[in-house]
Amino acid sequence: MRHIISILLENEAGALSRVAGLFSARGYNIESLTVAPTEDSTLSRMTIVTAGSDDVIEQIVKQLNKLVDVVKLQELTEGAHIERELMLAKVKATGDAREEIKRLVDIFRGRIIDVTDSTYTLELTGTVEKLDAFVKALDMTEIIEVIRSGVTGIARGERALSA
């Protein structure tokens, strides 16, 4: 089962490697990991997408809580939540494809953020499924490169993760 774990941790050198090291040392899998400081510069917020049985996820949560740098964590997938991922894509845009790509970007509510005679650079945010669908729909043209940020997320409603 796919799980999203959101972690509030001390914004200190080495905190990221403690988390990453824990996953590799104990053989847990990481699908994606994002991290950046929060509005409080002493804290970072990390979002990890992982997969495993309930027992494995329980161990992951306990082991993460055990790290001295981890202030709090929340399993987003336990409740209603919103998840988003940012994608930037550079695609070949020549001839008829130029117009078609623009229409497609509009349909997916993305944006064209850079243009040359032969390329478009696109920006799109959404769930993993939406981004996957967009990449699939781009089959009329050649993809030069795709960068995805990995998933971040937040709980719906009153539920929040703060120090």
Added chain:
Amino acid sequence: MELTGADIVVKCLQDEGIDYIFGYPGGAALHIYDALYRQDKVKHILVRHEQGASHAADGYARATGKPGVVLVTSGPGITNAVTGIATAYMDSIPLVVISGQVPTHLIGDDAFQEVDAVGITRPCVKHNFLVKDVKDLAMTMKKAFFVASSGRPGPVLIDVPKDVTANKTEYMYPRSVKMRSYAPVVRGHPKQIRKAADLLLNAKRPIIYTGGGVVSADAEETLRELVQLLGYPCTNTLMGLGAYPYNDSLFLGMLGMHGTYEANMAMHDCDVMLAVGARFDDRITGDLSKFSPFAKIVHVDIDPSSIGKNVKVEIPIVGDAKSILEDLVKELHSRKQQPEPGALKQWWKQIDEWRGIDCLNYDRNSEKIKPQYVVEKLHEVTQGKAFVTSDVGQHQMWAAQFYGFDKTRRWINSGGLGTMGFGLPSAMGVQLAYPDDLVCCITGEASIIMCIQELSTCKQYDLPIKIINLNNRYMGMVRQWQEFFYDRRYSHSYMDALPDFVALSESFGHRGLLVEKPSDVEGALKEAFAMRDQLVFLDFITDQAENVYPMIAAGKGHNEMHLNPGSGEPPQERELA
């Protein structure tokens, strides 16, 4: 007053009440060594290899319950100490390790004796710090001692670059420290404790299984009270020996791979298990799918991640073992209900039947020295009062099975990591902490060689340790596995070209005794212990073919023990529900 970082390190140690630190100097640590030179409150013990420093500090910590302190230099200084740090980590022993580091402006430049100490130790410390600003130094030291010795204890490393030890700042040692990201739970949840009491009182085939957590929580008195209140059988892990007295009738001995027949059978057949400060590791459980199939389990542990990691439990209780056991005893006292006497009687009858096979039996008429006999005699000669450290292998198991401990912190061994070379340096830490007590290191000829250089440290500080070398000219446990599981192909387990241990110890300025006949064992031990102020190396030439029994082979269940050929017939299996 402004102090240099080096003076701050030493002042912090003084203010923390540290009497001994164990270390080895080198370039990046020289300012700190200079600060040590200019004071006499903190005594520095100069080891001969940094592995010895971390084991010695570890032995000190295990024997006293106070954190052990290590001071090493950068690069090879800290890498040599890593084995000892990992040893302490696996057994949850509080250590504070201070390592010198190259100056901050050289970090990352592949400077001379530079190594990423924080990176290398990360997987084997509870936490670690790199101090980049002298202003953070005192607070970091305070945090290190706090983290190392609270909650589930463990080693903490502080990496201090050389320029930080030269820079100056105002010194103030914080009285206490609070960390928003670290707050271990102490009290157990009252509802869980009530549920545990219900389950225990309704047990028909109960067992109380305890580990190192009872030792580190200093909960032995409370454990004894609980066991005697209920009249239930108790077994201790290798790490937990001494928590329940070895000679009490409610004690079943050690459990696990080389545990007693009665302890393992009782674990297998029990219907209710109270596990306290023990972590169900593979040497305890054997094959998990065959582990205690009838048991409802209460698991008390200060580390939530230990609970439910290997074995599913009915009632988890997170907190300090002592506090929870006290609450449990109170709860049981408040109940009218007693354990059902009929069922308990039946259970004890079964246990006594298992005891009847005498699983620790060995040939007492052998013409060769039996290692078990040496350990038994050691108990007699020391009246069971010695601190016993050990290395790793067969001798470690015989020490655990045959010495007989009735106090915690007397049995000091590397249980989790299984570090050969641990015995002698850890004995140094114990002897320094308790200069007037008897300290013995039960070892083998393979293990002792791994940290033999510490004989020199023992000479320098006049440490009258008694080394009990059970010399079978084999890496005994490796040989045993090769005998059982590799068709007696003794691949590289033979210790060829051994030194003359008597001459070796005498060359270090100690005494050595060679003992070759069973009839000389007792006399040699008495002679050695009569030399109160001398380290004596007793080299016992033991039976090469002796094996450790009982044994649960890897992948087997508790009821599938390999028994000593000399043991009685196991009783018939019964139907259980």
